[in-house]
Amino acid sequence: MEMVCPVCRKKQTVPINDGVGELSCPGCGLIVSVRLRAPRCPSCDYMLLMLHSDRCPECGAPISAPVPSVQLHV
DSSP states (O other), X not given: OEEEOTTTXXXXXXXXXXXXXXXXXXXXXXXXXXXXXXXXOTTTOOBOTTOOSSBOTTTOOBOOOOOOOOOOOO
16 A cells, blocks of 8 residues: 655555555654554445445445544554
8 A cells, every 4th residue: 555654755655464554664764554444334244345325235224424534643
């Protein structure tokens, strides 16, 4: 995954394996950890990635719009 370091602004690639990646920025030494998760239905655990509906296609449960979250721990 490509990213720009939030401290030194150096563009780099974070290797992701099984949804998890980590690197030490060569520009400033900041350690970056990344965890990727696909959105899932709270009722049946069906993967909702790229869903364009307000209901789960598997069980019909209503799905609220996911709230994007980014956490930066410096």
